[in-house]
Amino acid sequence: xxxxxxxxxxxxxxxxxxxxxxxxxxxxxxxxxxxxxxxxxxxxxxxxxxxxxxxxxxxxxxxxxxxxxxxxxxxxxxxxxxxxxxxxxxxxxxxxxxxxxxxxxxxxxxxxxxxxxxxxxxxxxxxxxxxxxxxxxxxxxxxxxxxxxxxxxxxxxxxxxxxxxxxxxxxxxxxxxxxxxxxxxxxxxxxxxxxxxxxxxxxxxxxxxxxxxxxxxxxxxxxxxxxxxxxxxxxxxxxxxxxxxxxxxxxxxxxxxxxxxxxxxxxxxxxxxxxxxxxxxxxxxxxxxxxxxxxxxxxxxxxxxxxxxxxxxxxxxxxxxxxxxxxxxxxxxxxxxxxxxxxxxxxxxxxxxxxxxxxxxxxxxxxxxxxxxxxxxxxxxxxxxxxxxxxxxxxxxxxxxxxxxxxxxxxxxxxxxxxxxxxxxxxxxxxxxxxxxxxxxxxxxxxxxxxxxxxxxxxxxxxxxxxxxxxxxxxxxxxxxxxxxxxxxxxxxxxxxxxxxxxxxxxx
Amino acid sequence: xxxxxxxxxxxxxxxxxxxxxxxxxxxxxxxxxxxxxxxxxxxxxxxxxxxxxxxxxxxxxxxxxxxxxxxxxxxxxxxxxxxxxxxxxxxxxxxxxxxxxxxxxxxxxxxxxxxxxxxxxxxxxxxxxxxxxxxxxxxxxxxxxxxxxxxxxxxxxxxxxxxxxxxxxxxxxxxxxxxxxxxxxxxxxxxxxxxxxxxxxxxxxxxxxxxxxxxxxxxxxxxxxxxxxxxxxxxxxxxxxxxxxxxxxxxxxxxxxxxxxxxxxxxxxxxxxxxxxxxxxxxxxxxxxxxxxxxxxxxxxxxxxxxxxxxxxxxxxxxxxxxxxxxxxxxxxxxxxxxxxxxxxxxxxxxxxxxxxxxxxxxxxxxxxxxxxxxxxxxxxxxxxxxxxxxxxxxx
Numbered sequence: 001x002x003x004x005x006x007x008x009x010x011x012x013x014x015x016x017x018x019x020x021x022x023x024x025x026x027x028x029x030x031x032x033x034x035x036x037x038x039x040x041x042x043x044x045x046x047x048x049x050x051x052x053x054x055x056x057x058x059x060x061x062x063x064x065x066x067x068x069x070x071x072x073x074x075x076x077x078x079x080x081x082x083x084x085x086x087x088x089x090x091x092x093x094x095x096x097x098x099x100x101x102x103x104x105x106x107x108x109x110x111x112x113x114x115x116x117x118x119x120x121x122x123x124x125x126x127x128x129x130x131x132x133x134x135x136x137x138x139x140x141x142x143x144x145x146x147x148x149x150x151x152x153x154x155x156x157x158x159x160x161x162x163x164x165x166x167x168x169x170x171x172x173x174x175x176x177x178x179x180x181x182x183x184x185x186x187x188x189x190x191x192x193x194x195x196x197x198x199x200x201x202x203x204x205x206x207x208x209x210x211x212x213x214x215x216x217x218x219x220x221x222x223x224x225x226x227x228x229x230x231x232x233x234x235x236x237x238x239x240x241x242x243x244x245x246x247x248x249x250x251x252x253x254x255x256x257x258x259x260x261x262x263x264x265x266x267x268x269x270x271x272x273x274x275x276x277x278x279x280x281x282x283x284x285x286x287x288x289x290x291x292x293x294x295x296x297x298x299x300x301x302x303x304x305x306x307x308x309x310x311x312x313x314x315x316x317x318x319x320x321x322x323x324x325x326x327x328x329x330x331x332x333x334x335x336x337x338x339x340x341x342x343x344x345x346x347x348x349x350x351x352x353x354x355x356x357x358x359x360x361x362x363x364x365x366x367x368x369x370x371x372x373x374x375x376x377x378x379x380x381x382x383x384x385x386x387x388x389x390x391x392x393x394x395x396x397x398x399x400x401x402x403x404x405x406x407x408x409x410x411x412x413x414x415x416x417x418x419x420x421x422x423x424x425x426x427x428x429x430x431x432x433x434x435x436x437x438x439x440x441x442x443x444x445x446x447x448x449x450x451x452x453x454x455x456x457x458x459x460x461x462x463x464x465x466x467x468x469x470x471x472x473x474x475x476x477x478x479x480x481x482x483x484x485x486x487x488x489x490x491x492x493x494x495x496x497x498x499x500x501x502x503x504x505x506x507x508x
Numbered sequence: 509x510x511x512x513x514x515x516x517x518x519x520x521x522x523x524x525x526x527x528x529x530x531x532x533x534x535x536x537x538x539x540x541x542x543x544x545x546x547x548x549x550x551x552x553x554x555x556x557x558x559x560x561x562x563x564x565x566x567x568x569x570x571x572x573x574x575x576x577x578x579x580x581x582x583x584x585x586x587x588x589x590x591x592x593x594x595x596x597x598x599x600x601x602x603x604x605x606x607x608x609x610x611x612x613x614x615x616x617x618x619x620x621x622x623x624x625x626x627x628x629x630x631x632x633x634x635x636x637x638x639x640x641x642x643x644x645x646x647x648x649x650x651x652x653x654x655x656x657x658x659x660x661x662x663x664x665x666x667x668x669x670x671x672x673x674x675x676x677x678x679x680x681x682x683x684x685x686x687x688x689x690x691x692x693x694x695x696x697x698x699x700x701x702x703x704x705x706x707x708x709x710x711x712x713x714x715x716x717x718x719x720x721x722x723x724x725x726x727x728x729x730x731x732x733x734x735x736x737x738x739x740x741x742x743x744x745x746x747x748x749x750x751x752x753x754x755x756x757x758x759x760x761x762x763x764x765x766x767x768x769x770x771x772x773x774x775x776x777x778x779x780x781x782x783x784x785x786x787x788x789x790x791x792x793x794x795x796x797x798x799x800x801x802x803x804x805x806x807x808x809x810x811x812x813x814x815x816x817x818x819x820x821x822x823x824x825x826x827x828x829x830x831x832x833x834x835x836x837x838x839x840x841x842x843x844x845x846x847x848x849x850x851x852x853x854x855x856x857x858x859x860x861x862x863x864x865x866x867x868x869x870x871x872x873x874x875x876x877x878x879x880x881x882x883x884x885x886x887x888x889x890x891x892x893x894x895x896x897x898x899x900x901x902x903x904x
Contacts, residue, residue, distance in 0.1 A: 051719045062747060062764065
């Protein structure tokens with residue numbers, strides 16, 4: 001065997017070994033590849049599974065987000081609504097209520113346009129009260145649209161329901177028309193129903209296309225419109241009350257003015273009357289004095305002896321002249337006191353003494369009629385602050401009257417008592433009394449009650465008028481209580497002397 | 509550098525502007541002001557405001573934009589304006605520019621033109637940072653950004669805000685402010701050179717869910733097919749809804765479940781919100797999505813969202829360090845405002861608490877944010893973002 005064949009043999013062996021080795025390597029590689037392929041497949045499978053999970057996650061996520069978004073929207077809207085409600089309820093003016101609804105509130109509720117219309121009965125049309133998000137020319141065209149569709153909107157209000165682009169399904173006006181005229185993509189209309197007075201409606205809308213209206217929006221706007229209605233009602237009531245009060249004040253003012261004018265007129269007339277009486281009295285006094293003078297000269301027989309008939313007549317002239325002088329003097333006094341020409345010369349006086357003096361003066365008449373007299377003036381009522389002469393006249397007149405009207409053996413009582421800073425004097429007789437209807441009138445000049453005594457006894461009806469003037473000039477009051485046949489009580493008040501030298505010094 | 513911040517929500521525009529300027533002025537030691545940044549709610553987008561600012565502070569550049577609400581340390585201002593008066597230190601220079609009628613020019617060209625204008629007179633100096641405000645409703649923000657990057661450089665740090673409006677309304681219009689003009693379909697910008705230090709914090713908090721999908725056909729901001737299926741299918745599948753139902757809740761779905769594009773070495777995904785679903789089942793997004801990239805379905809919660817805010821604020825504060833004068837601009841996505849709902853105020857509170865009382869801040873809600881990723885290394889490329897809170901700290 002040659003060396004070459006040995007080499008061939010060797011090569012053969014090595015080749016075989018290499019082939020075997022290669023086959024082994026190949027086999028293991030194939031196995032590894034198989035394994036990798038399996039892993040890859042399982043990886044791909046999990047990736048696909050994960051992708052499916054991703055899809056699930058995304059679907060859940062989008063739902064969650066939508067819910068969250070709606071919730072957010074509602075919460076924001078509710079907050080805003082609450083704020084708005086507070087705002088509009090704190091004003092009582094119609095314009096201000098509407099003015100407080102602004103864009104930021106609307107946006108939070110999910111709208112950016114709003115209109116408010118109120119129905120005006122007088123003009124028979126809707127008038128614009130609120131416009132947010134509209135230009136003037138836009139509201140003009142909407143107003144004219146309302147004019148031509150009044151019935152539709154009035155019916156909407158009447159139905160007391162809220163309508164929206166969601167719920168307004170079939171109606172006389174297609175909702176597309178409303179959307180076009182009002183320039184919105186969704187809207188809500190809610191009636192405004194103040195219990196009385198003007199009705200109207202609130203319109204809110206949005207140009208947004210991305211968010212859809214929900215029933216919640218309708219509810220929200222209904223709440224808002226109710227709040228608005230309530231605020232408007234409050235404003236209306238307030239205005240009504242306010243106006244009524246204004247009217248009343250105006251009327252009171254007018255009446256006061258009228259009364260002031262009337263009073264002025266009365267004062268003028270009264271002054272004219274006083275002036276007239278005063279001048280007439282003066283004019284009368286001069287001739288009266290002459291008459292009286294001549295009568296006296298004649299009666300003194302300085303011009304020769306008088307025949308008894310002539311003397312009798314002359315004495316009558318003299319007596320009547322005296323009465324006339326007396327009357328004229330009374331009249332003059334009244335007019336002077338009335339016009340304030342006579343000032344009361346008030347001084348501290350003793351009431352008990354005044355009464356006693358007057359009674360002394362009138363003792364003859366009292367005795368003539370055998371009148372029972374009772375005087376009760378307690379010491380604390382002694383001190384009065386009066387014009388002595390004038391108050392004496394008051395007592396002479398009042399006690400004189402009492403004597404005049406008290407029948408034979410009648411009774412007169414004079415009582416006095418202290419009332420705070422005044423003294424009240426009551427003079428009571430048992431005469432014929434004064435009829436109710438005459439009780440006010442007796443204090444007026446020339447008024448004489450029609451009764452048997454007055455028919456016999458002459459008088460001018462000036463006495464009580466003078467008394468009243470004097471009392472009033474002292475800041476007091478006079479009144480009478482009487483019923484026919486039961487006598488009469490004349491009461492009047494006089495000012496008391498100041499406390500510090502009151503009862504002790506003057507009292508007896 | 510000095511800044512003064514003022515705010516007002518007075519109903520009368522003139523009154524509000526005066527109040528805000530007076531307030532901002534009170535915080536400034538020097539009279540000279542270099543430029544004004546103004547943020548307003550849509551109702552305040554009125555020429556009178558810009559005129560009043562000029563009357564009060566003189567003819568200096570004004571930049572800014574409108575937004576759903578103004579963000580400040582007093583919370584979210586739903587109706588009002590905020591003003592920042594800025595006084596730069598000597599060694600800092602800046603330039604401003606505006607580009608109008610973006611839709612006519614195409615976004616890419618508009619971006620290039622804006623970049624060109626911003627660079628005028630600043631060539632050769634080291635440029636530092638650019639701030640961009642753009643109409644939030646222009647369809648192709650990515651194009652605008654690409655155009656800008658074409659001129660300013662791919663890794664040049666751009667920070668931008670897309671103006672927003674009250675997103676609940678049909679008639680949409682967002683505004684940017686440039687000097688005396690209130691503009692839509694436009695963008696304006698400001699570029700700094702010199703010693704400006706800035707710090708970024710950008711986060712969203714959304715996490716990927718489900719398996720990665722492949723964009724098999726897309727063009728710009730439209731995805732036609734994912735895994736060779738009509739793009740809308742992914743949403744139909746995950747949410748178990750047909751197209752009609754998806755369309756009904758599109759706004760919510762777009763915010764809650766954006767698509768996420770993974771970016772290498774970044775912690776968070778780049779988010780893309782859907783704007784609309786087209787008849788052929790394609791999806792239109794707010795930013796561009798390249799064909800062949802992988803996308804994930806993303807999910808966020810209020811908690812993750814607020815946690816992201818906290819991280820962004822912490823990052824900015826850390827990066828601003830101990831610089832003496834500084835302020836922070838806040839660009840916060842409207843989507844976050846919608847997602848957080850009643851907790852939106854809480855987010856502002858988190859910013860406030862984390863920045864501390866020494867760092868004033870002012871911002872606006874946006875329809876998109878532009879910011880570089882990995883900003884700290886200056887190498888990061890600026891991307892168009894959705895759903896983020898972007899905090900731009902500026903110090904110097």
